[in-house]
Amino acid sequence: MPYTARYKGLLLLLFILVILMALVNVSLGSVEIPLKDIFSILFTKGTNQESWQYIILEYRLPKVFTAIFTGSGLAVSGLLMQTLFRNPLAGPYVLGLSSGASLGVAIVIMGASVFGAGAAAFLLSKWSLVIASSLGSLLVLLAVLMASAKLRDTMAILIIGLMFASLTAAVVSVLAYFSPAEQLQQYIFWSFGSLGNLSWQEVSILAIFWFLGIVLAVFCIKNLNTLLLGENYARSLGVKISTNRFIIIIATSLLAGSITAFAGPIAFVGLAVPHLIRQVIPTNDHKILLPAVIFGGAILMLVCDIAAQLPGTEYTLPINAITSLVGAPVVIWLLIRKRKFIF
DSSP states (O other), rough: OHHHHHHHHHHHHHHHHHHHHHHHHHHOOSSSSOOHHHHHHHHOOOSSSSSHHHHHIIIIIIHHHHHHHHHHHHHHHHHHHHHHHHOOTTOTTSSSHHHHHHHHHHHHHHHHHGGOOOHHHHHHHHHHHHHHHHHHHHHHHHHHHHHHHOOHHHHHHHHHHHHHHHHHHHHHHHHHHHHHHHHHHHHHHHHOOOOOOOOHHHHHHHHHHHHHHHHHHHHHHHHHHTTOOOOHHHHHHOHHHHHHHHHHHHHHHHHHHHHHHOOOOOOOOHHHHHHHHHHOOOOOOHHHHHHHHHHHHHHOOOOOOOHOOOOTTSSSOOOOHHHHHHHHHHHOOOHHHHHHHOO
């Protein structure tokens, strides 16, 4: 069977798995809803149980779309970063975007009491946390872009991103040390990540940023393949490294920054998924890798969300803990099995 036909078959299989995991995700929760009623709500006129209809359409379905956008967006960000830096351990947050977002949220949550009760109530609202997270990511992004404009070495940008991450983490630690227990607890809950607190309006905004990031990633596919052979070789083929690097950083920032703003910092998905996909589809052609990573990231996040719900119970575990529990053993297994990453 030709490789192109084989890859198309694998991509179709991944897409079907996304649909199946989405349906499984919708069917699970603390409230047990019969499968026939779920299909009736999703595909026909609904059901007589208005509460079930509300749970499916206003909570579980937005959560499923959030999981798909989050998993696929982080996975694409990881693929872009690993290709740009030619480093298999690079992830979507190596530029310090997650740390910048965490700093913005930490300042709002742990500094809200300084502004009085009325201002604190506004600052601790859902949208203020999203705005603070976005601004934190944006400030770190601007600093990295300013540095990248003066540097020709891509690895130097990676080190600068890691230093920004360390710097912002230090500031967050200082704020946490002086914060009351209640505010510190609220910040910790935000850092756990969450897929189930978004309205349709917020999911729509996340979808817009996701779409823009994916479009920029698709625009870079040809240059991504060239970068695998090294920057000097890419320059000899006419690739404008600085322009290409700028577009990749913007795409990663749109994806990782918006996801962190709406869902919180979610670990390991961006790092693990590209390597998992290369095990299933052994190719470095980004025309195939990019859609495969999109589907793979969505599947992994949906599976993690299913596990986080603890099916059959009323408890829900933090999604960030589940992705770390899944992602870390995957990376260890890949290292032991291959002794090196496929890259």
